[in-house]
Amino acid sequence: xxxxxxxxxxxxxxxxxxxxxxxxxxxxxxxxxxxxxxxxxxxxxxxxxxxxxxxxxxxxxxxxxxxxxxxxxxxxxxxxxxxxxxxxxxxxxxxxxxxxxxxxxxxxxxxxxxxxxxxxxxxxxxxxxxxxxxxxxxxxxxxxxxxxxxxxxxxxxxxxxxxxxxxxxxxxxxxxxxxxxxxxxxxxxxxxxxxxxxxxxxxxxxxxxxxxxxxxxxxxxxxxxxxxxxxxxxxxxxxxxxxxxxxxxxxxxxxxxxxxxxxxxxxxxxxxxxxxxxxxxxxxxxxxxxxxxxxxxxxxxxxxxxxxxxx
Amino acid sequence: xxxxxxxxxxxxxxxxxxxxxxxxxxxxxxxxxxxxxxxxxxxxxxxxxxxxxxxxxxxxxxxxxxxxxxxxxxxxxxxxxxxxxxxxxxxxxxxxxxxxxxxxxxxxxxxxxxxxxxxxxxxxxxxxxxxxxxxxxxxxxxxxxxxxxxxxxxxxxxxxxxxxxxxxxxxxxxxxxxxxxxxxxxxxxxxxxxxxxxxxxxxxxxxxxxxxxxxxxxxxxxxxxxxxxxxxxxxxxxxxxxxxxxxxxxxxxxxxxxxxxxxxxxxxxxxxxxxxxxxxxxxxxxxxxxxxxxxxxxxxxxxxxxxxxxx
DNA sequence: TGCGTCCATAACCTGGCGGCATGGATGTCG
DNA sequence: CGACATCCATGCCGCCAGGTTATGGACGCA
Numbered sequence: 001x002x003x004x005x006x007x008x009x010x011x012x013x014x015x016x017x018x019x020x021x022x023x024x025x026x027x028x029x030x031x032x033x034x035x036x037x038x039x040x041x042x043x044x045x046x047x048x049x050x051x052x053x054x055x056x057x058x059x060x061x062x063x064x065x066x067x068x069x070x071x072x073x074x075x076x077x078x079x080x081x082x083x084x085x086x087x088x089x090x091x092x093x094x095x096x097x098x099x100x101x102x103x104x105x106x107x108x109x110x111x112x113x114x115x116x117x118x119x120x121x122x123x124x125x126x127x128x129x130x131x132x133x134x135x136x137x138x139x140x141x142x143x144x145x146x147x148x149x150x151x152x153x154x155x156x157x158x159x160x161x162x163x164x165x166x167x168x169x170x171x172x173x174x175x176x177x178x179x180x181x182x183x184x185x186x187x188x189x190x191x192x193x194x195x196x197x198x199x200x201x202x203x204x205x206x207x208x209x210x211x212x213x214x215x216x217x218x219x220x221x222x223x224x225x226x227x228x229x230x231x232x233x234x235x236x237x238x239x240x241x242x243x244x245x246x247x248x249x250x251x252x253x254x255x256x257x258x259x260x261x262x263x264x265x266x267x268x269x270x271x272x273x274x275x276x277x278x279x280x281x282x283x284x285x286x287x288x289x290x291x292x293x294x295x296x297x298x299x300x301x302x303x304x305x306x307x308x309x310x311x
Numbered sequence: 312x313x314x315x316x317x318x319x320x321x322x323x324x325x326x327x328x329x330x331x332x333x334x335x336x337x338x339x340x341x342x343x344x345x346x347x348x349x350x351x352x353x354x355x356x357x358x359x360x361x362x363x364x365x366x367x368x369x370x371x372x373x374x375x376x377x378x379x380x381x382x383x384x385x386x387x388x389x390x391x392x393x394x395x396x397x398x399x400x401x402x403x404x405x406x407x408x409x410x411x412x413x414x415x416x417x418x419x420x421x422x423x424x425x426x427x428x429x430x431x432x433x434x435x436x437x438x439x440x441x442x443x444x445x446x447x448x449x450x451x452x453x454x455x456x457x458x459x460x461x462x463x464x465x466x467x468x469x470x471x472x473x474x475x476x477x478x479x480x481x482x483x484x485x486x487x488x489x490x491x492x493x494x495x496x497x498x499x500x501x502x503x504x505x506x507x508x509x510x511x512x513x514x515x516x517x518x519x520x521x522x523x524x525x526x527x528x529x530x531x532x533x534x535x536x537x538x539x540x541x542x543x544x545x546x547x548x549x550x551x552x553x554x555x556x557x558x559x560x561x562x563x564x565x566x567x568x569x570x571x572x573x574x575x576x577x578x579x580x581x582x583x584x585x586x587x588x589x590x591x592x593x594x595x596x597x598x599x600x601x602x603x604x605x606x607x608x609x610x611x612x613x614x615x616x617x618x619x620x621x622x
Numbered sequence: 623t624g625c626g627t628c629c630a631t632a633a634c635c636t637g638g639c640g641g642c643a644t645g646g647a648t649g650t651c652g
Numbered sequence: 653c654g655a656c657a658t659c660c661a662t663g664c665c666g667c668c669a670g671g672t673t674a675t676g677g678a679c680g681c682a
Contacts, residue, residue: 001392002320006313020629033671035630040669045392047399054628054679062398069391076387080380081312081356087373088358331660344640346661351638365648365659 001044005077008070010037011049015067019056082141089144093122095287098129098136098146101228105166105247107270108147110294111287118286130226131197134204138273145278145287149245150269153202158273161288163295165267168210169259171235171244171252179258186264190214193222193240195231208243210265228252270295312355316388319381321348322360326378330367393452400455404433406598409440409447409457412539416477416558418581419458421605422598429597441537442508445515449584456589456598460556461580464513469584472599474606476578477556479521480570482563484549490569497575501525504533504551506542519554521576539563556581581606 010027014034017023024031038057042049049063059067089096095115099108112124127143129136136146139154150162170189172179178188196219197205206212209219222240225231235242236256244252245268249259272291278284324334325345335342349368353360360374370378400407406426410419423435438454440447447457450465461473481500483490489499507530508516517523520530533551536542546553547567555563556579560570583602589595 002315002317003388004313004315009313021627029670030672031629032631032673036670039630045395045399047395048402049395052629056628060399061402062395065398066391066395069387069394073384073387073391076380076384077314080377080384083380084356084358084360084373084377087376088356088371091359091372332658340639341641342659343642343661343663347639350661363660367659 003041003044005074007037007041008074010034011041012067012070012074014038014050014057015059015063015070017056018058079141086141086144089125090283093119094125095119095122095145095283096137096143097124097126097287098138098143098148099126100129100134100136100146100148100152101131101231105245105251105270107163107294111147111291114290114294115287118290119283122283124287131201131204132226134201135273138275141275144281144284145272145274147291148271148273150271151207152204155273157276159276159279160271160273161292162269162271163291165269166245166247167267168243168262168265169246169249170262171232171242171248172258172260173235173238173241174256174258175238176241176258178260181260183261183263186210186213186262187215189241189262190217191220193220195223195225195234195240195242196221198224198226210243213265232257314352314355316385318348318352319385321345322352323378323381323385325349325361325368326370326374326381328367329369390452397452397455400436401594404430405436406430406433406456406594407448407454408435408437408598409449409454409459410437411440411445411447411457411459411463412442412542416556416562416581418474418605422458422602425601425605426598429601430594433594435598442512442515443537445512446584449586452586455592455595456583456585458602459582459584461582462518463515466584468587470587470590471582471584472603473580473582474602476580477558478578479554479573479576480557480560481573482546482553482555482559483569483571484546484552485567485569486549487552487569489571492571494572494574497521497524497573498526500552500573501528502531504531506534506536506545506551506553507532509535509537521554524576543568 010023010029013023013027014020017026020034020038021031024034027034038050045062045066047062048060049066050057051060097112108126112126115122115124127137129146133140134148134152135154135158136148137143138146138148138158147163148160150160170184170186178184194209196209199205211219220240223234225234231242232252232254234240236254243262243265244259246259246261253259272288274284274288321334321338321340324338325331328334328337331345331349332342335345338345349361356373356377358373359371360377361368362371419437423437426433426435438448440457444451445459445463446465446469447459448454449457449459449469459471461471481495481497489495505520507520510516522530531551534545536545542553543563543565545551547565554573554576555570557570557572564570583599585595585599
């Protein structure tokens with residue numbers, strides 16, 4: 001008997017939620033559609049998977065048996081899919097590079113140019129990640145390498161090579177009273193509302209709220225953004241202000257938004273990251289080497305930072 | 312990204328066959344349908360899975376990566392599905408019993424009656440298996456126990472408890488010269504064409520051709536049948552004769568077919584079989600106990616049983 | 623008694639799958 | 653050298669499965 005993984009996801013969602021309506025909501029389908037699908041799954045298996053009551057849907061014995069297997073099944077499919085995609089990338093000589101919005105700055109171009117020289121016939125394919133995925137697809141295996149800013153959650157499970165640092169500035173609505181100041185002390189912003197990343201992003205979110213550098217003062221959250229566009233919009237509309245790397249002033253310049261230098265916050269570190277499984281991959285190694293090489297000039301200008309040792 | 316297991320089966324078939332047309336044939340779909348599906352799979356994965364040539368379809372690197380995972384994925388789904396079905400059987404208090412056509416004879420009713428007495432509230436659900444599945448669904452985990460005739464392929468991986476033996480007779484077209492004889496010696500049938508099971512059924516097929524008891528003389532195959540209906544039809548139409556347990560004379564009596572006692576072939580043994588995984592299952596154990604109890608009277612008497620009225 | 627919360631049902635629409643017929647490319651053979 | 657065979661791709665069409673909205677029925681709760 002055949003199933004669609006979609007159907008399995010539906011089933012898993014209902015099993016977890018114990019409630020059709022909420023599960024339907026989570027799956028972005030209507031509740032009747034979900035009802036039909038679950039009933040059909042039951043019909044096809046010839047087994048009752050849930051007992052219905054006004055309290056919701058609770059698993060029966062066969063339902064539990066299935067629910068136990070489904071997650072690993074979905075995971076297995078996902079792995080298979082990714083393995084194929086990776087093989088396809090290799091075959092097409094494409095290095096997939098994840099980048100957090102405003103990940104690296106101008107250096108990115110140098111890196112890619114250097115890589116193109118080193119690996120003739122290869123091509124770098126960049127994909128911008130939303131802030132809700134702080135490893136830019138690396139943790140999920142969707143990319144071969146990523147340009148990220150430290151610290152980020154999941155960092156310890158990956159190889160990380162710091163490249164250079166960059167001062168953190170502040171992005172303000174143009175109408176903000178401080179927007180005309182040449183230099184702002186972070187202390188002056190402690191009571192401002194901030195545009196933050198989603199709470200799930202943990203350390204990363206805290207870092208860009210400079211939670212450690214506000215002397216214990218709580219942060220006011222004015223808005224939550226997951227992508228640069230939302231972020232810029234939120235700031236321009238006055239929902240809050242936000243820290244940003246200096247280069248954002250060039251890459252995310254926009255009417256209604258002003259970037260200003262900041263004192264009293266540590267600079268931001270850009271790093272290249274890759275999966276430990278790719279340690280031996282010559283292409284990934286070459287790419288990392290290019291990153292270190294391209295970063296060298298900037299790094300010297302920017303104070304200490306670990307010595308570049310191209311491996 | 313979602314897939315249907317059907318799509319994975321399609322992919323696996325093409326990967327194995329290396330040829331769309333043949334794969335389509337094997338999958339019972341048209342070749343254009345398969346073409347479309349494979350192309351769609353490629354589109355969804357964003358990877359080329361096959362290189363097309365007039366020689367056929369051969370896997371690319373990503374194709375190989377996928378082909379490596381797909382079989383285990385399908386197997387995992389099948390396992391999950393069966394586990395759920397088994398749990399459903401338990402929950403509904405159903406013991407699923409596989410039976411090879413003409414598996415057990417009149418004893419079946421006694422067994423089921425005994426089980427019904429021992430396990431109140433439980434119910435036996437019988438499913439007839441085609442000869443192409445010599446374990447009657449036991450090997451695949453579709454049933455909890457099976458009534459089979461020894462020997463059958465796959466026997467060693469299962470628990471088998473012999474119940475009783477029954478003489479083997481011969482089924483002849485009514486018009487056959489020997490059809491009026493009271494007793495036939497197997498030797499007289501050596502040159503007759505036989506209606507046999509599919510070649511894949513190995514030992515089982517050989518046993519019912521009595522390949523070991525024809526003194527090295529080769530078997531002539533007149534027809535191949537997979538189900539009792541085909542089998543009866545083939546015999547009645549004169550394509551060949553066949554050995555059959557004595558009880559077939561009662562259970563598969565049909566105009567145009569005559570059953571006659573045979574000398575010179577060993578009797579057939581009926582056994583109950585179950586999966587080793589169910590050794591500790593109290594319900595299966597009870598069922599086996601009922602089988603042994605119901606078989607006891609016949610086992611001692613062995614020969615006669617109810618009078619056969621071969622017409 | 624009216625309201626909110628569940629799940630089920632009804633009616634309708636649409637996209638995708640499968641089937642048939644056919645086309646295009648490329649060997650093969652009389 | 654043309655006829656043929658073998659593969660895969662394409663065009664067109666009918667049908668069903670899955671989705672949506674609107675609504676119903678059961679039940680607990682204030």
